[in-house]
Amino acid sequence: MDKKILIALRGDEVAPRFDLATEALMVTLTDQGEIMDRKSLLLAHASGDDLCDLALARDASGVVCGAVEEEYYHYLRWKRVDVLDSVAGPVEDVLRALAGGTLRAGDVLFPREG
């Protein structure tokens, strides 16, 4: 079954903070891990509440983000939304890992320098 994932964004990388993200990417993945659809969403202002509402309103089954406060994390989990938090990296790399089924909470996909 297709699944929808919301990625909290800041520019072209995962937003360091869920509650301060003003952009999001909604992707639909097929069972085979293909990205069927991707939609960029702009929020009027940064708000953890609004981002949770957005994920639920769009029937997302997962959320990918950087730092997320416990309150939002447990709320989303309570609503049966998987949360992959503490993810850091460029969005395209994150999407590749997501499609490949290898993305885990805490993953750092930035190239390490030095």
Place this chain on the structure above:
Amino acid sequence: MKTRMAALFASDRPDLPALLDGLPVGVAVLDEECRVRFLNKTLESLTGFAREDVRGLPCRHVLRSRACVQGCPWARPEGEGGSLETDLINRHRRRIAVRLTPVLLRDADGRELARLDVIEDLTPIKEMEERLSQAAGPGQMVGRSQAMEKLLRLVPVIAQSDSPVLITGETGTGKDLLAEAVHRASPRSREPFVRFSCGPMPEELLEADLFGRRGSGGEGRPGRFQQAHNGTLYLSEIADLPVQQQARLVRCLDERAILPVGADKPVRVNVRLIASTNADPEALIRSGRLREDLFHRLAAFRLHLPPLRQRGEDVSFLLQHFLGVYAARFKKTIAGFSPKALRLLSAYAFPGNVRELKNIVEFAAMVCSGETILPAHLPAHLPGAHDAPEAAPRAARKTGRKAKG
């Protein structure tokens, strides 16, 4: 720079990592691209990240502070340094209030060696402030009278809107507390609540303080509007604002943007405005002290705090409430007021309203060394307080001083 910086951590140099690890504040050492090179032990424990796991990562993904996202301190023009209060979310998903101080480390030739982010955990201070504020009562509107209950029921409703609020009421009735209560109940409660008193000050200074200042080189000092961005700006004694500034405020409310002093472009601000006055706004308009157009914009919601003399049973309720607060603060066991002290207080008009009542109770609780507040423990200005004291305060007897009156 990386080579020079690496030398700081070389084995033939003073043991810098050990020195940083010994500090009671968190320190992140960053390179010129703000990538993390080192975290000291305090910061490891604060953020929940091990230094070896985050080496080379952009610091915003390690510190994860509000300041990293909403205005990186390293992106500020030089000379605008200094500490800033912010918060971070650590790996355990806990939000922590911190003070962040960016420090630029230079070598003897003035070349940049490293950037240090010094992070202080403000949790103990915030908890202390919270305890003190709970003990002292500010931030809490209390009242059992019908008038107050009606008003307090409105707060959560009004808080959901973004429209301006005008609070009126005599001095000491709690206008500041009501403004804060509206902010705390609003969706902006996690954003700043900035107070600004429009009391007399040079007009130019006031304008810069309120709207900010932009220097010739583009650097600037944010005004109260910018400080309150996304939050609430509370302007007390709005009628003291010069009429010219009132006109600017009208424009600002209409355009949702401000023009800092010296700037040529307006800056957009998202601020909810709450204003207050202790005078009758209609009379202020008639006397020309308050612009009518500003009044109509501010009074989208109008809240009036009744004076204490119209709050009936609130006087005895507040007396007991503040007695509990101050007895706890002064570590005393004071059960209540003597019948005569209560009669005197109930007959008093309290021109200074709740603030005056609170001060009287604080004084009485401080002076009283027994279990009951007697008339002799009340301030001398209270009519009849010291005419026929029921008993002299024990503290006064001990020191050999005579009770007044």
